[in-house]
Amino acid sequence: MSSGPPQSPAVAKTEVTVEGECPLLAATFAYWDNILGPRVRHIWSPRCEQPLLLSDSEVTFLANHTLNGEILRSAECGAVDVKFFVLAEKGVIIVSLIFDGELKGDKNTCALSIILPQTELAFYLPLHTVCVERLKHIIRKGRIWMQKGYNIISVLTSEIVPIMELLSSMKTHSVPDNIDIKDTLLNDDDIGDSCHEDFLHKAISSHLQTCGCSMVVGSNPDKVNKIVLTLCLFLTSAEKKCSRLCKADSSFKYDTGLFVQGLLKDSTGSFVLPFRQVLYSPYPTTHIDVDINTVKQMPPCHEHTYNQRRYMRSELSALWKAASEEDIAPDTIIHTDEFFTPDLNIFQDVMHKDTLVKSFIDEVFMLKPGLNLRSTYLAHFLLILHRKALTLLKYIEDETQKGKKPFRSLRSLKTDLDLMVEGDLNIVMAFAEKLRAGLHSFVFGKPFYTSVHERDVLMSF
Amino acid sequence: MIGSPDVVAFTKEDVFGDCVYPDPWVIPEEFSVPLFPQANNANPWAKTSYAKFTKDFILISEFSEQVGPQPLLTIPDDPKVCGTFDLNYFSLRIMSVDYQASFVGHPPGSGYPRLSFVEDSRVVLGDSKEGAFAYVHHLTLYDLEARGFVRPFCMAYVSADERKIMLQFEELSLRFSRASECLKTGNRRAFARELQRKLRDLEYTRSVLQKEEGLQREAGPQGCYSAHVVEKANELAAVEKSIYEHRDLLKQITSYPLRPRRDPHAAHCQRCVTESQTDAHSSHNAHTHPDTSPAVRGEEGERRQSYTPQLIKGKSAKCFDKRLKTLTELCQESFYDATVELLTDTERCFRGDLCYLHTRRLDRALRRKQNITNFLFEEELGEEEEEVAALGRIFCSLTHTKEAETRLHNPSIMLCPVKDMEVCTPCPASSALLSDALAGDERLELSLSDLTMETQDQESSEENKDSFSSDRSGGGDGGEKESDENVCPNADSNAITDRNADPNTDRADKESSSEDGGSSVLEDEGGEEADHTPIFLLEVEPGCGQQGGRTDSGCEPEAGMEAHPDSLVQMDTACCMSQEGFLYDSSPPVKLPGSGLGPTSLPLPLVVNQEPQAMLPFQGAYSLGSPHCQGPVAGLDLPVKSLGDTASRGSDQDSSDCTMSASAGSEQIGLPVGYRGVVTLRQRKKAGQGALKFVRQYPFALQALWSLLSGRTLVVLGSEEGRVRRLVSALALYVPGPGRCGERVQPWLSCPFSLTDLQSWKLIGLQRMASPVGTSMLCSLSRYSRYISVLDADQKTLRCPSYRGSLLANMADHRTHIRRGSTYFLHLQSMLSSLATRAFLLSFTHHLHLPIIPGEKRQEVEERRRGFLKDQLGLADDDCNVLLYLSQLITKHYLDTETTPHLEADNTSVTTHQDPESVSMPDPATGGAVSHQDPESVSMPEPATGGAVTHQDPESVSMPDPATGGAVTHQDPESVSMPDPATGGAVLSEQYLDPAKPLSATRGRNPPSFTYHYTTSQVFKI
Known part of the structure; x- marks a missing residue:
């Protein structure tokens, strides 16, 4: 590149070995030097089968670019702002997270960025939220590290590398948008041909109750993938693009933020679930074991969010208290804290039965397979769910004057909208939660928080 | 006794302690996360409460070389929308993103200035403190007077909801790309025109200088040049150089469409590129061989006369006291108007809450998959922007929108009935109208949001409730009505308006009408520019292509709307x-789809x-x-x-x-x-x-x-x-x-x-x-x-x-707590969808409609079907009737759309049903004669099949099967039988349930039928 600001004297670089194709060109950490202006501190680049398209100087130029204009930044301390560039002239997409941090005793504006080719725009957009949320949290940790004068790069590396691996795995194993129903359990001649009827019902029901967020674990990759594809039938197009099939030979790691992911057990028949990552998922998750046909689910959204937040606070607090860089590794699981002991048994049995999925499953198998009838019937079913969710949302909106008043008429809602069965309500609420984040907390939060508070008070005696 | 001062000391200890000696082990809030995500505003609707503007808007800003970043225009242009939001500050923020390091000026090794054709860039950024987020589309316009000939602009969609922007990034990008292309094309035309004039001025100046120099040289002594002559010669050389530079610039700007595009997401039109290639080629020939086409040159000469060149100085003054061109001056007016309309349309289209926009999209996608039942309770589906984009039919906003837009928006254009259409003239360059139509009924979300504004009083008041005028006063409706009203007064009552009319066609209309009226402004300008510049850069083509296009499709009634003379x-x-x-x-x-059921x-x-x-x-x-x-x-x-x-x-x-x-x-x-x-x-x-x-x-x-x-x-x-x-x-x-x-x-x-x-x-x-x-x-x-x-x-x-x-x-629970009509409509939609779903199931569950054993009677099949509804679905008799009726409609609709051509040819067999409880209907698949024996009964033969009917009762009407012919026998005055929609209506075999298999394969069988019982009426009162 012929133009651009002078390069930083020495930009440290980490090359990350990634299996297969990595759509990420580079990741950078830059900061605004009060004397020299934007400077790049570190570059991460993937080392994979395909050569990197950008030179270091180009990466540096682009990284500097992300900080332009940020001298005007007036965000609150601790805020992380996201900037998303599509620079056709350079043919790249840049996702930048801008935050403030202390470097060498000065308060600086910093930018953590990932750079992708512009051709990957459609691939990346559905994954944007996943990447950003994960990067935001690592930045929270990084800021503490910077405040303490420790090296932020190691903290950032602990998330940049998994994100590269995630994007790489999604390139090869993401769920196709147009799932052929023949590849799913809904193509069976009769219910129960491939799996037990009740298992299928529970799996789909719980999957929908947990906002379409599920992990499918098993020893047979074909079996796992069939369930993954079946569950993905109930997702939107964008959500499917955030779902991943299981790899045939070895397992991917669990990735926070994906909707459905297939995970392969190891040779001993076990799969280690990272507690923190599961808890950091934006929605509660359903755990489906296809080997033993079990379905378990995490608590509903408001409880999940509460647990997640408490754990995050504990984790950040533990980092804050760390006496040295080695004292606590960034990805250490925080087990206890003086106020909060996480319940490691986060998956529970599916408690609430529903009628919506039950009738769907009963009825869909009445239609002859192979004639596209079942796909049409599925579309009918999903349309009803989406419409019910919007109706519920509107109902609550009316009742509460858009949240200005507390919602007190749950019983009427159930009667009016034909959601008397608890499982049905959970499913529709889950759909509505995706449309309006925080709805669960708004509707169910207060009694829950009160009961948690009471429990805490009682436990403190 | 403990005195209060002692207590105060104790009570204040903690407070002072906190302030003066913060616990170093307690993490400050700025490094932690709030325990409750919505702690500050505990309801999920209030996330935008801290934004200083009331609703989303579009902001156009410029990085002025004189005053820096400045806001130019907001859409909608209503100060209330922006509220106290600081547009100056936000413009500074969005324009300070240095989006390109584009080179301007004289590149090394080149004697002439080069125009830099940079691709647009797109940025999403936000100001978390202000609660404002924006999709920003940066573009560069050209101005002969500007530094480096470039004027940086940006168009931003500003919203308080960051997620809304990111989730709709692709659609926003597509729409803003179109607007940008439109603006840039208009700008290139204006720039080329300006270059043309400048060249004319320079050429004129050169000729004047040459004359002056010649005179001075002749006046002076031979072989000896005075200082004045030398000065003139230098001035002449400078003008010559300037002419070359400007010619080169003109050449560059005309070659713009030919350059390789680096932006895969740019909204360019292939036809534009092809045309410009041709035009550029001819332009190049005109440059290099000026004498080769005398006719053309003669024509050019005539058109040149319309502009009077002026004597100018060799160097143009570039100082800060000059007035920079406004955006409207930088761009041809029609293009500017079209751009603003496109942006207005965009603003309308994205108005409203994300959840409604999102659900609308999902809703449409799902309804596309269930075409068979959509006719029951759903409104018609149009074609969406993103679908257009997905199909690769990004239509050109410039000159070639006609076909694409007509095809795209026909259904939703027909928002107003025939009369409206007739009194409206072809709309002006009206993407705005397009937008009305495009957004039309599809703007579910905005209207749903708007509908929440209804008051309880309105609902309880019969008068107010049905007064649509109050609704129209709302944003979207109002705009739409306004557009209509603006357009309609100019109506040509003889022409049926195609509201999809190409904006450019309409612009062409404007131009041609101004020509008719004797106004020659555009004509003159077009004429003067024609000497070197390709036509596509100079004016919107008013040529026969578009004019013809308008005549063809713009002035003719649409297929389904035309007033047929007959x-x-x-x-x-x-x-x-x-x-x-x-x-x-x-x-x-043409037979209406719903008829004959x-x-x-x-x-x-x-x-x-x-x-x-x-x-x-x-x-x-x-x-x-x-x-x-x-x-x-x-x-x-x-x-x-x-x-x-x-x-x-x-x-x-x-x-x-x-x-x-x-x-x-x-x-x-x-x-x-x-x-x-x-x-x-x-x-x-x-x-x-x-x-x-x-x-x-x-x-x-x-x-x-x-x-x-x-x-x-x-x-x-x-x-x-x-x-x-x-x-x-x-x-x-x-x-x-x-x-x-x-x-x-x-x-x-x-x-x-x-x-x-x-x-x-x-x-x-x-x-x-x-x-x-x-x-x-x-x-x-x-x-x-x-x-x-x-x-x-x-x-x-x-x-x-x-x-x-x-x-x-x-x-229909009269005790329902649903407060608003819009909410009830949503509820009703989902309930009706459930009905349609069950009817679909009934219609296409194979074993219900086919004889399981050979010789099974129709009535047995019918009983099995009712048994299914009662036992499997747990429905009562009356509920069964609902589903059976819906199923009948589905089957008829399915058959009508799939197999009409086959049915017309069959005239052979005759079926007479004599069930005393029912009246058999001629089977459309088999055909049959129908005879009426009961004066009060009504037989309903299959309309698609045709047939002769014998009427024996003036009150009864038999409906023959036109294709098969036949008489229907009515024996039960109390009952009316209808062809079995699920089976007999036509679906007799498995093939019929498979759209891939032909229906005719099974026509010969005698289908079962069911009897539709009309029970005794009761009177209900309140």
């Missing part, structure tokens, strides 16, 4: 209360011939307003009020009234249907409020709904037109398969109807009159009481069979 029937004005000289023939050339399967012309009585309602229904009317015709007395002042306003609902009714009511009431106009979601949503009121107000609402949903015609009788129309409008929501234009709903009828009309209409608003005609009407009501339900709006009674079931209970 359909205009001279009528006797004495027959009707009021009408125009012409009436609109109700029988369209079950009891309604007689083709209309046949009705007219065989049942003279039917002519009265026929005329009354259809002749009451000419589609071509522009107001009441002199001499016609309208019973209530003239149409002119209300119905011709351009409102879609009101205009429907014009075509449907002789007497526009004193209140402006929207129809649920638009005669020959597509029933839109918006109309249906408005009707939702009336439906909620009906459900709440009438305890017997459930019975009425059941009548409609089970296929029994409901007549709403009343003396007050407004009330009847409101009721019909509300109840129309429950009519299965109302037809694309609501053909099966007759909102207001002033004449008696006949039995045949019951085939066409499933919901009828009937005027109660104290006259002989009124008596006749009441007679017809009692005569057909077996087949209809009657809702008396005056007496508030309902006469219909009683409903005993549970399927519809949740749809």
Whole structure:
């Protein structure tokens, strides 16, 4: 590149070995030097089968670019702002997270960025939220590290590398948008041909109750993938693009933020679930074991969010208290804290039965397979769910004057909208939660928080 | 005793302790996360509360070389929208993103300045403190007077919801790319024009200087040049150089479309590129061989005369006291207008809450997958922007939009009924109108959000409730109406407007009209530019292509909308209360999809011939307003009020009234249907409020709904037109398969109807009159009481069979706590979707419709089907009737759309059913003769098949199968049998359920049928 600001004297670089194709060109950490202006501190680049398209100087130029204009930044301390560039002239997409941090005793504006080719725009957009949320949290940790004068790069590396691996795995194993129903359990001649009827019902029901967020674990990759594809039938197009099939030979790691992911057990028949990552998922998750046909689910959204937040606070607090860089590794699981002991048994049995999925499953198998009838019937079913969710949302909106008043008429809602069965309500609420984040907390939060508070008070005696 | 000072010391300890000695082990909040995500604003709707603007808007800013970043324009241009939001600061923020390091000026090794053709860039950024987020589209315009010839601009979509922007990034990008291309094209044309003028000036200056220099040289001594001569020579050289530079710039700007595009997401048009290649080539030839085409040069010479060149200095002054061109000056006006319209459209399209926008998209995607049942309760699907993009049909905003847009937006364009269309002229460069149409009913979300603004009072007030004027005052509607009103006054009454008209076509119209009017501004400018610059850069093509295009598709009626000459029937004005000289023939050339279903399967012309009585309602229904009317015709007395002042306003609902009714009511009431106009979601949503009121107000609402949903015609009788129309409008929501234009709903009828009309209409608003005609009407009501339900709006009674079931209970619970019509509409939508789903299941569950064992009788199959509904789905008898009726409609619809060509040829076999409890219908698949033996019964043969009918009773109407022919035997006066939709209607074998297999393969079998029982009516009162 012929133009651009002078390069930083020495930009440290980490090359990350990634299996297969990595759509990420580079990741950078830059900061605004009060004397020299934007400077790049570190570059991460993937080392994979395909050569990197950008030179270091180009990466540096682009990284500097992300900080332009940020001298005007007036965000609150601790805020992380996201900037998303599509620079056709350079043919790249840049996702930048801008935050403030202390470097060498000065308060600086910093930018953590990932750079992708512009051709990957459609691939990346559905994954944007996943990447950003994960990067935001690592930045929270990084800021503490910077405040303490420790090296932020190691903290950032602990998330940049998994994100590269995630994007790489999604390139090869993401769920196709147009799932052929023949590849799913809904193509069976009769219910129960491939799996037990009740298992299928529970799996789909719980999957929908947990906002379409599920992990499918098993020893047979074909079996796992069939369930993954079946569950993905109930997702939107964008959500499917955030779902991943299981790899045939070895397992991917669990990735926070994906909707459905297939995970392969190891040779001993076990799969280690990272507690923190599961808890950091934006929605509660359903755990489906296809080997033993079990379905378990995490608590509903408001409880999940509460647990997640408490754990995050504990984790950040533990980092804050760390006496040295080695004292606590960034990805250490925080087990206890003086106020909060996480319940490691986060998956529970599916408690609430529903009628919506039950009738769907009963009825869909009445239609002859192979004639596209079942796909049409599925579309009918999903349309009803989406419409019910919007109706519920509107109902609550009316009742509460858009949240200005507390919602007190749950019983009427159930009667009016034909959601008397608890499982049905959970499913529709889950759909509505995706449309309006925080709805669960708004509707169910207060009694829950009160009961948690009471429990805490009682436990403190 | 402990004194208070002692206590104070204790109480304050903690506070002081906290402030002075913070616990170093407690993490500060700025490094942690809040325990409750919405701690500050505990409700999920309040996330935008801290934004200083009330709703999303579009901001156009410029990085001025004189004053720095500055806001230029907001869309909508209403200060209330931006509130106290600091546009200057935000412009600074979004323009300070240095989006390109683009080179301008003299590159090394080049003697001339180079224009840098940089691609647009897109940035999403935000200001978390201000609560403002923006999609920013940066672009560069060219200005001969600007530094480096470039003027950086950006267009930003500003919203308080970051997620909304990111989730719709691709659509935003697409729309802004189109707007940007439009603006840039206009700018290139203006820039080229400016270069042309400058060249003319320079050439003129050169000639003047040459003359002066020659004179001075001649005046001076030979071989000796004075300082003055030398100065002139230098000046001349500078002008020469300037000419070369400007020619080079002109060449560069003309080659713009030929450059390789680096932006895969740019909205460019291949036809533009091809044309520009050709033009650039010819331009190049003109440059290099100026004498090769004398004709062209002669023409150019003529056009050149329109501009008078001026003497200029060799160097243009570039100082800060000069006035920079405004955005409108930088861009040709028509392009600028088109850009603003595109952006206005974009703002409208993305208005509203994300959850509604998102659900709308999902809703549409899912409905596309269930085409078979959409006709039952769903409004028509149009084509969406993102779908267009997905199909790669990004249409050009510049010159080639015609085909694409016409194809794209036809359905949704027809928001207003025929009359509207007729009085409107081709719209101006109107992407705005396009946008209206495009967004139209699809703007569910915004309207849903807007609908939440309804007050409880409005809902409880009958008068207010149905007044659409209040709705129109809202943003979207208002804009739409305004557009209509702006356009319509210029109407050419002879032309039916294509509201999809190409903006450029319309611009061309403007230009040509200004030419006609003697204004030569555009012509002159175009002429002067024609010497070196390709035509595509100079003006919008008003050529025959577009003009022709407009003539072809712009001025001609659309396929489904055209007023066919044959359909205009001279009528006797004495027959009707009021009408125009012409009436609109109700029988369209092509059979309506909804016609011929079950009891309604007689083709209309046949009705007219065989049942003279039917002519009265026929005329009354259809002749009451000419589609071509522009107001009441002199001499016609309208019973209530003239149409002119209300119905011709351009409102879609009101205009429907014009075509449907002789007497526009004193209140402006929207129809649920638009005669020959597509029933839109918006109309249906408005009707939702009336439906909620009906459900709440009438305890017997459930019975009425059941009548409609089970296929029994409901007549709403009343003396007050407004009330009847409101009721019909509300109840129309429950009519299965109302037809694309609501053909099966007759909102207001002033004449008696006949039995045949019951085939066409499933919901009828009937005027109660104290006259002989009124008596006749009441007679017809009692005569057909077996087949209809009657809702008396005056007496508030309902006469219909009683409903005993549970399927519809949740749809019409008068104790419901649903407060708003919009919410009830959503609820109703999901309930009706559930019904459609079950009907789909019933229709396509194979084993229900096929004989399991050889020789199994039709009745046994029928019993099995009912058994399925009762045992498997747990439905009561009355509920079964609903599903059976819906299933019948689905099957008919499926067969009509899939297999019509096959059915017409079969004329062979005859089927006579003699079940005393039922009347057998001719099987459309097998054909058959129909004979009538019961005067009171109505047989409904398959309309698609045709056939002869023998009528033995003047009151009964048999509907022959046109294709097969045959007589129907009616033996049960109480029952009306219909062809089995699921099976016999035609689906007899498994192949029929598979769209891939031909229907004709199974035609020969005798299908089973079911009997439709009309039970004894009861009277409900409140």
